[in-house]
Amino acid sequence: MLFFSYFKDLVGREVTVELKNDLAIRGTLHSVDQYLNIKLENTRVVDQDKYPHMLSVRNCFIRGSVVRYVQLPPEEVDIELLHDATRREAR
Amino acid sequence: MATEEDSAVKEPLDLIRLSLDERIYVKLRSDRELRGKLHAYDQHLNMILGDVEEIVTTVEIDDETYEEIVWTTRRTVPFLFVRGDGVILVSPPLRTA
Numbered sequence: 001m002l003f004f005s006y007f008k009d010l011v012g013r014e015v016t017v018e019l020k021n022d023l024a025i026r027g028t029l030h031s032v033d034q035y036l037n038i039k040l041e042n043t044r045v046v047d048q049d050k051y052p053h054m055l056s057v058r059n060c061f062i063r064g065s066v067v068r069y070v071q072l073p074p075e076e077v078d079i080e081l082l083h084d085a086t087r088r089e090a091r
Numbered sequence: 092m093a094t095e096e097d098s099a100v101k102e103p104l105d106l107i108r109l110s111l112d113e114r115i116y117v118k119l120r121s122d123r124e125l126r127g128k129l130h131a132y133d134q135h136l137n138m139i140l141g142d143v144e145e146i147v148t149t150v151e152i153d154d155e156t157y158e159e160i161v162w163t164t165r166r167t168v169p170f171l172f173v174r175g176d177g178v179i180l181v182s183p184p185l186r187t188a
Contacts, residue, residue, distance in 0.1 A: 002131060002133050003131070003133060003137050003139075003172070006131070006139070020121075020177070036137075036174070064174075065174075065176065067174050068173075068174060068177055069168075069171055069172060069173055069174070070171070070172040071168050071170070071171055071172075072139070072170040072171065072172055073170065074141070074169040074170040077170065079112075079130055079141070082130045082131040082139060083111055083112055083130065083131070085131065086108075086111060086130075086131045086132060086133075087108065087111070089133060
């Protein structure tokens with residue numbers, strides 16, 4: 001539940017989701033669920049010339065299992081809070 | 092006297108706990124490697140890393156000479172969530188002399 005809570009706190013921030021098929025989508029985090037499925041708004045594909053598939057897509061639902069990385073905004077993240085939550089969580 | 096449950100190393104995940112807030116090396120599927128500071132992880136090995144360098148290794152075979160050309164692509168990301176199902180191994184960073 002650690003990362004579910006973490007992503008809930010990030011709702012409204014700009015993130016870049018990199019999928020396992022190498023597609024990278026930048027957008028505003030709209031919502032997340034326990035499976036870390038992600039809904040993004042105002043999306044733009046990062047390399048639009050290479051991946052023209054989603055030129056007109058502005059909102060999308062991404063299945064959590066196809067995510068490779070999520071590039072996160074580094075500011076306003078309390079790292080100590082993350083460390084403490086991890087120590088409590090990881091079993 | 093106090094049962095030091097928190098610092099006892101009993102299972103593999105406890106070994107990773109020792110690396111919290113330290114730099115680590117992560118080997119991923121698809122010939123990728125990461126080096127970064129471990130900020131968070133869970134039992135799935137989902138992780139959050141800071142100041143990350145990603146190294147992607149590709150092998151090309153020359154059509155004529157059939158020699159293997161191995162090349163790597165690097166990039167850095169300030170703050171990265173990594174999904175655990177792509178993780179192969181986690182280790183302290185390898186010392187490159």
